[in-house]
Structures are given as structure tokens and as C-alpha cells.
Amino acid sequence: MAENFDIVIIGSGPGGYVAAIRAAQLGKKTAIVERENLGGICLNWGCIPTKALLRSAEVYHNMKNAAAYGLKADNVGYDAAKVVERSRKVAAQLSNGVKFLMKKHKITVYDGVAKLAGKGKVAVTKDGKPVAELAAPAIILATGARARALPGLVPDGKLVWTYREAMVPPALPKSLLVIGSGAIGIEFASFYRQFGAEVTVVEVMDRVLPVEDAEISAFAKKAFEKQGMKILTSATVKALKKGTDSVTATIEAGGKSSDVTVERVILAVGIVGNVENLGLEGTKVKVEKTHVVTDEWGATGEPGLYAIGDLTGPPWLAHKAMHEGVICVEKIAGVKGVHPMNKENIPGCTYCLPQVASVGLTEAAAKAKGHEVKVGRFPFIGNGKAIALGEPEGLVKTVFDAKTGELLGAHMIGAEVTELIQGYTIARTLETTEAELMATVFPHPTLSEMMHESVLDAYGRALHI
Incomplete structure (x- = not known):
């Protein structure tokens, strides 16, 4: 006999577990099915452990350059096994954190592989053996994606x-x-x-x-x-x-x-969506280039069946999946005032050295869309905090509509820009113009002052270059 829920979610990555939490907050009886580790790829094999590795690399880089800060660090070295071990511990801590959140919100977690078993039903198996049959008027697919292989370029796990x-x-x-x-x-x-x-x-x-x-x-x-x-x-x-x-x-x-x-x-x-063995055969779900097609609310062509996150296509970002999960669940629950996501307002971050971050349109894309643009730039070398940090290499670039003052895009490279980009993301979400940004007081000395200076530069008013 099937166990009944209001919402069943397949996959516990950032999109899936956040959708489950929001559903529980809205009073929905919720179940989530995960075949591997709670938190999905992001927490276990993606966003989080890679940042732990990169942090080790950053600290190592700083140690090797200690002399530039008047410091001494002799015989600097590393233990590769311990670098990896730290990364895995960070991943495990976050995965356990998701487990705690599921318990806190009284979300039923099923350990196993999920497959659609008819309208509004999900069959869960473990090692090929039946675990449970779940029934719900709303089922959300959040199965994510995996690395793409190309002809002649196939991973073997060793070389x-x-x-x-x-x-x-x-x-x-x-x-x-x-x-x-x-x-x-x-x-x-x-x-x-x-x-x-x-x-x-x-x-x-x-x-x-x-x-x-x-x-x-x-x-x-x-x-x-x-x-x-x-x-x-x-x-x-x-x-x-x-x-x-x-x-x-x-x-x-x-x-x-x-x-x-x-x-x-x-x-x-690149990546390909995990669309196999979900039981999509016989449904009205449309799959294009391994990704499930949805509307702006996450609804597929099959009534009662939804999809979110990497499974649905670019941008392949955890924060996009999380927000999609919230929007999808709130639409299902009939929450008033829900807005579809504007993908142009989703920031992208790359945690290399130097860091890279952006939101909105590039200069070329803005011009291609017919905008007459004003472009501002400010280099890290002109910022006191950047120089004090020993991080003088970088650039902040802003793109505005010359007629309306709309912030069309912001693009940054340099120290900590993955943290700074959210300021411009908020500005775009609030439909801020250059006037409000110019009138905003930025604290000194901070890297964020460069964000102000880049705006000023777009209008010929930069103060420190």
C-alpha cells in the first residue's frame, strides 16, 4: 500500500532539499528520496568540497609569499592526503547538516532509487529490492546532472x-x-x-x-x-x-x-542531465539535449510532475536550483505573489585565483540586444584596501543603459569578488539605476569601494583614477 504525501521530491541536492524544507514550512507533508548522499553532488562532490580544496591552495599560496608581508615561513610544504581529508570532512559536515534539517522539518527521507510508477506514484528500491511506494499529487524531479563524456574522451577514473x-x-x-x-x-x-x-x-x-x-x-x-x-x-x-x-x-x-x-x-x-531510469516513458515530459523542459514554475508537460535544478538546464548553479525549488513549491502550494525567476539576475562565481564573478549582461550581449551602453571600469590597483591586502591585480566593470541608467551587467575579477558580486545582484533585483548607486555610501577602506568607483567611471565621475 502506498504511503501518501503532499509532495515527493526525487533528489536531495541543493534544489531538492531546499524545496523539501520550503514545502514543510508551508505545512505540506513531504518526502525526499536520495540514492546516494544527502546534499547531492554540490555538498558532497561539487561546490563545497572544491572550495575547501581551493582554500587550502590559497593558504599555501599565501604561505609561499609570506616574505611580501614581512613574515617568515620556512620549509613550506603540504600533505596532499590531509588536504583531501579536510575537504572530505567539510563535505561530510554539510551532508550531516542537511540530515539534521530534514529531521528538524519532519521531512521523511527514503534511502534508495526512485522511479515514477504511474500518475502521482513513485517506487523506491534499494539494491534492486522494493523499499516503499509513495503517492503524492505533486512530484518534483531534482536528480541533477553528471559530467559529460565526448567520443574518444572517456574518463576511466585512473588516468x-x-x-x-x-x-x-x-x-x-x-x-x-x-x-x-x-x-x-x-x-x-x-x-x-x-x-x-x-x-x-x-x-x-x-x-x-x-x-x-x-x-x-x-x-x-x-x-x-x-x-x-x-x-x-x-x-x-x-x-x-x-x-x-x-x-x-x-x-x-x-x-x-x-x-x-x-x-x-x-x-x-559540460554536464548531462540525469534523465535515465526515472520512468519518464509514457509521460508527457519533454526532454531536450538530456534536460527536462519546464515552464517558469518548474512544471513539465505531465500534470503534477515538476523538475528543477541542473536537470532542467543552464545556468548549472546550486543557487539557481535552490531558488527554483522555492518558486516551484510556492506555486504548487498556491502562495500569492510568487514571481518567476529572472535568469539574468543569477550571479555566477568562479573560485580560481584570481576569483571571477558576474551578473547580468556582458558588454557584447548588451549591445547585441540593442542597448546603447555606458561602461565603467575600476582597477584593484586604485583601491587602498586591495593594496593593503597585497591583492592589486583585478578589475571591476559595470555596464549601464545609456538612456535609462539601468544596470545591465557587472563583471569582476580579483580578490573576494565572489562575495562582492551580491551587491550588484541586489541592485539588479531592485531595478536600481546609476543614480541610486552613486548616492550610496560605501565604507572605507573596503574592496567594495571599487564597485562605487566603477559606477562613477561609467559617467565620467571616478574619483581615484
């Missing part, structure tokens, strides 16, 4: 890694090829480079971090190359030849082919 293997290396490789320069690829490239690996990055597009503003991408490329990375753009990896403990990659760029031999390869060429 050719996805993010999973890259996060728990038995030893840090001395040389590394990263295929793909999006956020995942560049973060791993940055991590391994800081620990001394010879890193080559191959990107099929004409620039690194291709979704970012072109000016920021160019700044990032120079910074990475200054650190010793080799960056190959407009390039493709045609083949991987595996040796006993190395891989030789054939790379084609500019009409020429060359071979590069490295100890390990990381594939970071």
Missing part, C-alpha cells in the same frame, strides 16, 4: 578524471591537462597549479571562461599565464593515448596538430 577523481587524488600529479575552461575546469586548473603541477588548459572556444565578459576573460588569461599555466584556446583534443602512468593528448589548434604528455587529464566539458 582520465572527472571532477570526482580530481577531488580525491591519491597523490597530486606533476603535470595535468584540463579539457574545458569553464568554472569547473578553471577551478581545478587553479588548484593543481598552486600546488606546483604543470597545467595545460585546452578550450574549444576562442577564450577562457567563455561565458564571462570578454574583457574579464582576457584579464583572467593573462593572470593564469603569469602563474605558469599554458592556455590553448580555439583548440580541440582529438585523441587521448594512455600509457602506464601517463596520457598523451593530440591537440589541434590553428590548423596544426601537436602532442602533449601529462600524468593526468581532467574532463570538464
Whole structure:
């Protein structure tokens, strides 16, 4: 006999567990099914543990440069196993935190694999054996995504890694090829480079971090190359030849082919949605390029069936999934005043060295949409706090509509910009113009002053350059 709920959620990543909590807050009897670890990929194999690794790399970098601060740090070294161990402990702590939240909100958690079993029903199995049958008028798919493999570029877990293997290396490789320069690829490239690996990055597009503003991408490329990375753009990896403990990659760029031999390869060429074995056959759910198609509320073509997060397509970001989960549940519950999400107001952050963050339209995209623009820039070298921190390399760029003063986009590279970007995100959400931003008092001395100066610069009023 089926166990009845108001809402059943399949997948406990950021989208799924947040949706479950919001549903419980709204008085809905809620169940969540997870086949692996509570918290999903983000908490266990993505956002959180990678930031722990990158923090270790950042501290190591600062230790190596202690002399620049008048400090002494002799015989600086690292223990790769302990670096990884710390990252796994952080992930475990967060996963246990989700477990506590499920208990706190009286959400029923099922450990197993979920599959649709007819209208409004979900069958849960564990190791192929039945665990439970759940029934609910609303079912939310939040099964996430996994690393994409390309023909001839297939991970084997030993020599050719996805993010999973890259996060728990038995030893840090001395040389590394990263295929793909999006956020995942560049973060791993940055991590391994800081620990001394010879890193080559191959990107099929004409620039690194291709979704970012072109000016920021160019700044990032120079910074990475200054650190010793080799960056190959407009390039493709045609083949991987595996040796006993190395891989030789054939790379084609500019009409020429060359071979590069490295100890390990990381594939970071995108993701595909986890749509298999969900029981979508026979439903009205539409799948395009491995992602479930939904409306602005998360509803699929099948009545009572919803989907959120990475499963539904870009941007593939945990905070997008969380917000989608809240919107979806509130719409199901009939909460008044729910607004669909404006994806242009979702900030993107890359935690490499230097950090990169952005929100809204790039300068090129704004012009392509027909906007006449005013662009402001402010360099980190002009900011007292940045100089005091020993972080003078960076740039803040703002793009405004010249006629209305609307903040169309903001793009940043440098220390702590992943924290700063939220100021511009709030500004866009509130539909703030240049006038309000100029009239806002920014504290001194802070990095945030550069955000003010960039706005002023767009209108010829910058004070410190």
C-alpha cells in the first residue's frame, strides 16, 4: 500500500532539499528520496568540497609569499592526503547538516532509487529490492546532472578524471591537462597549479571562461599565464593515448596538430542531465539535449510532475536550483505573489585565483540586444584596501543603459569578488539605476569601494583614477 504525501521530491541536492524544507514550512507533508548522499553532488562532490580544496591552495599560496608581508615561513610544504581529508570532512559536515534539517522539518527521507510508477506514484528500491511506494499529487524531479563524456574522451577514473577523481587524488600529479575552461575546469586548473603541477588548459572556444565578459576573460588569461599555466584556446583534443602512468593528448589548434604528455587529464566539458531510469516513458515530459523542459514554475508537460535544478538546464548553479525549488513549491502550494525567476539576475562565481564573478549582461550581449551602453571600469590597483591586502591585480566593470541608467551587467575579477558580486545582484533585483548607486555610501577602506568607483567611471565621475 502506498504511503501518501503532499509532495515527493526525487533528489536531495541543493534544489531538492531546499524545496523539501520550503514545502514543510508551508505545512505540506513531504518526502525526499536520495540514492546516494544527502546534499547531492554540490555538498558532497561539487561546490563545497572544491572550495575547501581551493582554500587550502590559497593558504599555501599565501604561505609561499609570506616574505611580501614581512613574515617568515620556512620549509613550506603540504600533505596532499590531509588536504583531501579536510575537504572530505567539510563535505561530510554539510551532508550531516542537511540530515539534521530534514529531521528538524519532519521531512521523511527514503534511502534508495526512485522511479515514477504511474500518475502521482513513485517506487523506491534499494539494491534492486522494493523499499516503499509513495503517492503524492505533486512530484518534483531534482536528480541533477553528471559530467559529460565526448567520443574518444572517456574518463576511466585512473588516468582520465572527472571532477570526482580530481577531488580525491591519491597523490597530486606533476603535470595535468584540463579539457574545458569553464568554472569547473578553471577551478581545478587553479588548484593543481598552486600546488606546483604543470597545467595545460585546452578550450574549444576562442577564450577562457567563455561565458564571462570578454574583457574579464582576457584579464583572467593573462593572470593564469603569469602563474605558469599554458592556455590553448580555439583548440580541440582529438585523441587521448594512455600509457602506464601517463596520457598523451593530440591537440589541434590553428590548423596544426601537436602532442602533449601529462600524468593526468581532467574532463570538464559540460554536464548531462540525469534523465535515465526515472520512468519518464509514457509521460508527457519533454526532454531536450538530456534536460527536462519546464515552464517558469518548474512544471513539465505531465500534470503534477515538476523538475528543477541542473536537470532542467543552464545556468548549472546550486543557487539557481535552490531558488527554483522555492518558486516551484510556492506555486504548487498556491502562495500569492510568487514571481518567476529572472535568469539574468543569477550571479555566477568562479573560485580560481584570481576569483571571477558576474551578473547580468556582458558588454557584447548588451549591445547585441540593442542597448546603447555606458561602461565603467575600476582597477584593484586604485583601491587602498586591495593594496593593503597585497591583492592589486583585478578589475571591476559595470555596464549601464545609456538612456535609462539601468544596470545591465557587472563583471569582476580579483580578490573576494565572489562575495562582492551580491551587491550588484541586489541592485539588479531592485531595478536600481546609476543614480541610486552613486548616492550610496560605501565604507572605507573596503574592496567594495571599487564597485562605487566603477559606477562613477561609467559617467565620467571616478574619483581615484
